[in-house]
Amino acid sequence: MTASLTIVVVEPDPARARLIVDALREAGDFDIHVVAERAALARQIALHNPDVVLVDVADPSRDILEELALASAPLDRPVALFVDRSDEGLSTAAIEAGLSAYVVDGLTQARVKPVLDAAIARFHMVQRMRTELAETKRALEERKVIDRAKGLLIRARGITEEEAYALLRRTAMDKNRRIADVAEALVTASDLLK
């Protein structure tokens, strides 16, 4: 029986970190550490001496890990980039999920695969959540702009809210643009005229 793998998850957001840690725990018996502070990255990694480091591809501190992976210190063991040494399908899946993984040299594919499978699945979910959040934010922003545009039209032309919206929609159709874009143009123009 080999000792359980030590995994470091680099993730500043506690909620996301918990999601990933939970998924890893379900996948097997691992010794998992979360590093949230970029500044402490090198020291934390030296301290835990992990077999696997998982990091979000969107995290700019990836290039810091890259340096750690190259240098012999502070890591005692050489760390290879996961995409470097695994079968192409798995590394492509990881990158598509937004996951970067560093794996200590010499670990067999069989031992690493469950970790990566679990992480890939969870990263997909995290990414989906992030996209949804961004979309929701954008929709809210757009609604605010449309409301402001409607208000401008109501005041300037003495029409009802319904008529103002209809006017925006008709203009958008005529100009082959989105309602939000037309509203945005109107708000910008009116700001300029103030």
Place this chain on the structure above:
Amino acid sequence: MRTVPIPVGYVPLVDAAPLIAAQEMGFAAAEGIALDLHRSPSWSALRDALSVGQVAAAHMLAPIPVANALGLGGGSVGFEAVSVLSVNGTMIGISDALAERLDAAGHDYDFADAGAAGRALIAAAPKPLRIGVPFPFAMHAELVFYWLSALGLPSPQSLTVRTLPPPLMADAMRAGEIDAFCVGEPWASQAVFEKVATLLLPGAAIWSFAPEKVLAMRTGWAESEPDLSARLIRAVWRAGQWLEDDDARSLAAELLSRPQYLGVGADLIERAMKGHFTIRASGEERSVARFVVFHEGVAHFPWRSQAAWIGSQLAGRMGLDRAGAAQKAARIFRSDLHRAALAPLGVNLPAASARVEGALAGDSPSAGARGPLRLGRNRFFDGGLFDPEIH
């Protein structure tokens, strides 16, 4: 003509301008392509995206494809450079504590005198000097090592070199983690703007014609997609030519400042584009001719000797055979593909594909394949020459 989309990756920096301008100003459309631009948060992420084919081409630090070819670093997939996207464009900054010591010693921040700046830095610096660079394989690192070594501080062994993503450089300076940095714009100016750094020297003062970023592709991709890759090379070449115009650079600063690209103020980007810098919080200014070059002096041409220089420098500090590394590296800069792609435009290109690096004390006439050609000044600050034997 049907427009073919090509996914292209970049890191948010001023020198991504040729790719962004190619798409935004219609140079890509003129070639019947659309650049699907992917912003990458880090160089390693961009390298991996290119490795697995998530992007077909990428804005890349000139030393990354060379390091891959030498088996250094994490990349196992071979890359090649089909164009140089930019020459020069890096900036060295120091902490305010260090700047105080340089001021006390009477340093005048002459942006053209790399020798004086380096000697002042070495005299005032804590030992070891802690310096931030954006990636282990970057011209930033190579220029700093060349500069300080030539002035008697053997580098990198006498330095503590920290890899830091450009947008985090100012934070690291504020936190007191580094004494100096060498970084691409607008991130050095951003650190001045945040009042945590003083600009000491542009990289161009160390080597006046340093290949900074290249257009990289997976080895073999350009040959398997000769038509698409050539269209991309031409679109980027046209964008680079456009970017040499002063007004175009102002417009480019506006384009790059958009949130989806760099997302920093156009005024900060314009400093690098125009070479007019505010070097410290007090508002003191310096100008740099050709701070970043996209086209002039045949800047777009991937000289095999440029790659050889990078290969030789990397080999020197990694304990590899220098001549062998230079040979291997030279094959990575594909001047042949660059020539073939630009042939339909009738562009006058250098007759040779390699040269002695550092041998042009000023802009110089040279033999072009279609008549005389003007090459940009190419000089190392210490007068060093690099004459690779490329077979």
